[in-house]
Amino acid sequence: MGEYSSPTVSVVIAAYNAARWIAETLDSVLAQTFRDFEVIVVDDGSTDQTPEAVAGYKDRIRYLRKENGGQPSARNVGIHAACGSYIAFVDADDLWLPEKLQLQMELFSRRPDLAWLHCDAIAFDGDTGQELYKASDLTKLYTGDILRPLLLGNFISSPTPVIRRDVFGAVGYFDESPDSQIGEDWDMWLRIAAKCRVEFVDRPLARYRCHRVSTMESTDLKYAFRSLWTIVENAVARDPERLSDLREQALARVCIRVAGPMVRRGDRRGARQMLGRAVRLFPWDLRILLYWLAALLPTAIVDWVLSVRRLLGLYGLACR
Numbered sequence: 001m002g003e004y005s006s007p008t009v010s011v012v013i014a015a016y017n018a019a020r021w022i023a024e025t026l027d028s029v030l031a032q033t034f035r036d037f038e039v040i041v042v043d044d045g046s047t048d049q050t051p052e053a054v055a056g057y058k059d060r061i062r063y064l065r066k067e068n069g070g071q072p073s074a075r076n077v078g079i080h081a082a083c084g085s086y087i088a089f090v091d092a093d094d095l096w097l098p099e100k101l102q103l104q105m106e107l108f109s110r111r112p113d114l115a116w117l118h119c120d121a122i123a124f125d126g127d128t129g130q131e132l133y134k135a136s137d138l139t140k141l142y143t144g145d146i147l148r149p150l151l152l153g154n155f156i157s158s159p160t161p162v163i164r165r166d167v168f169g170a171v172g173y174f175d176e177s178p179d180s181q182i183g184e185d186w187d188m189w190l191r192i193a194a195k196c197r198v199e200f201v202d203r204p205l206a207r208y209r210c211h212r213v214s215t216m217e218s219t220d221l222k223y224a225f226r227s228l229w230t231i232v233e234n235a236v237a238r239d240p241e242r243l244s245d246l247r248e249q250a251l252a253r254v255c256i257r258v259a260g261p262m263v264r265r266g267d268r269r270g271a272r273q274m275l276g277r278a279v280r281l282f283p284w285d286l287r288i289l290l291y292w293l294a295a296l297l298p299t300a301i302v303d304w305v306l307s308v309r310r311l312l313g314l315y316g317l318a319c320r
Contacts, residue, residue: 006083007036007037007038007083007084008036008037008084008085008086008105009034009036009037009038009084009085009086009087009088009101009105009162010037010038010040010078010079010081010082010083010084010086010087010088010165011029011037011038011039011040011088011089011090012040012042012075012078012079012082012087012088012089012090013025013026013029013039013040013041013042013078013089013090013091013092014042014044014071014074014075014078014089014091014092015041015042015043015044015046015050015054015074015092016043016044016045016046016050016068016071016074016092017046017047017048017050018046018048018050018053018092018093019046019048019049019050019052019053020093021092021093021209022041022050022053022054022092022093023053023054023057024095025090025091025092025093025094025095026039026041026054026057026061028095028096028097028098029090029096030057030060031098032096032098032099032100032101032102033098033099033101033102034099034101034102034105037084037088037101038061038062038082038083038084039057039060039061039062040061040062040064040078040081040082041054041057041061041062041063041064041092042064042065042066042074042075042077042078042081043063043064043065043066043074044066044068044069044070044071044073044074045065045066045067045068045069050092051063051065062081064077064078064081069176070176070181071091071174071181071184072173072174072175072176072180072181072184073174073176075089075173075174076173076174076176079165079168079173082165084165085164085165086105086108086162086163086164086165087162087163087164087165087168088101088104088161088162088163089158089159089161090158090159090206091158091159091208093126093209093211094158094159094206094207094208094209095159095206095207095208095209096159096205096206096207097204097205097206097207099205100119100205100206101162103119103201103203103205104117104119104162104201104205105162107199107201108162111199114164114197114198114199115163115164115167115192115195115196115197115198116161116162116163116164116167116192116196116198117161117162117198117199117200117201118141118156118157118160118161118162118198118200118201119160119200119201119202119203119204119205119206120134120135120136120141120160120200120201120202120203120204120205121134121135121157121159121160121204121205121206121207121208122134122135122204122206122207122208123135123207123208123210124207124208124209124210125210126209126210126211131207132210134204135155135157135204136202136204139153139155140155141155141156141200141202142155142198143197143198143199143200144197144198144199145193145197146193146197146198147190147193147194147235147239147242147243148242148243148246150186150189150190150193151190151232151235151236151243151246151250152246152249152250152253153253154183154185154186154189156185156189157206157208158185158208159206159207159208160200160205160206161189163192167192167195167196170195171188171191171192171194171195172191174187174188175187175188179223179226179227179230180227180230180231181227182219182223182224182227182228183224183227183228183231186228186231187231187234187235190231190235191235191238194235194238194239221258221261221262221265221270224258224261225254225255225258225274228254228257228258229251229254232247232250232251232254233247233251236250248281248282249281249282249285251281251282252277252278252279252281252282252285253278253282253285255274255275255277255278255281256274256275256278256285258274259271259274259275259278262274
């Protein structure tokens with residue numbers, strides 16, 4: 001690992017009540033075959049044993065603690081504290097494979113024009129550790145000018161990007177407003193994609209943990225809906241020439257994304273209302289019909305369908 005004064009990469013880990021997982025995350029980062037990096041853990045006011053869990057690593061990481069303000073603010077603290085020319089993010093419950101940074105930085109060395117890149121990732125069950133699927137099994141991972149497909153759905157897994165540090169000076173930092181705590185990754189990737197082409201390493205180099213209660217499952221769905229809707233509207237407003245024709249389709253997909261957790265919570269009426277809104281926006285999406293069926297079928301059948309992990313991602317029901 002490089003000296004803190006001039007590492008090539010700064011790895012930013014935002015942590016909140018992550019005592020159960022953060023040691024495994026740190027072990028995976030510190031096991032990288034690429035060594036010229038620093039690790040910055042930003043503790044977002046944890047109330048559990050997170051400080052104790054990282055205490056044994058303090059000679060190998062930088063530990064910063066702040067008042068609780070949400071993951072976007074914690075990541076911004078990490079970016080501002082970073083000494084590296086590149087920034088990489090990993091959540092405090094996700095993992096990296098040993099060659100992640102090496103293969104990504106080799107691509108940067110071959111393509112000095114690149115501003116950012118990402119890679120494939122593997123979803124795994126947070127309780128059993130069982131691998132569930134690769135991101136690329138469920139959706140195409142685009143490269144180049146990705147703004148249009150990215151507006152229709154976030155296909156960049158949060159622990160995968162490495163971003164040149166000066167990009168944040170051009171596009172800004174993570175949105176810390178109270179109404180922007182859901183989908184902050186997607187919002188950031190959209191802002192970067194509006195200005196910079198992206199490439200990726202076609203290998204799964206990260207593993208992201210699927211919890212039984214995901215962010216979308218546990219949050220206020222009306223709040224999630226407003227946040228995701230705003231992300232789409234803001235992206236279209238920033239670049240109307242490239243995105244205006246996709247607005248209705250993208251907003252319909254927001255409705256579909258929120259309808260899934262409504263079905264799983266048993267709010268069939270709310271799901272049907274959300275899907276009705278999606279139909280009015282963009283009636284040609286097959287997933288709307290599938291959700292209508294889910295909203296009408298008995299709960300036992302819906303639960304069985306949701307146990308088929310590939311369908312979870314294919315129809316917008318992936319663990320996050």
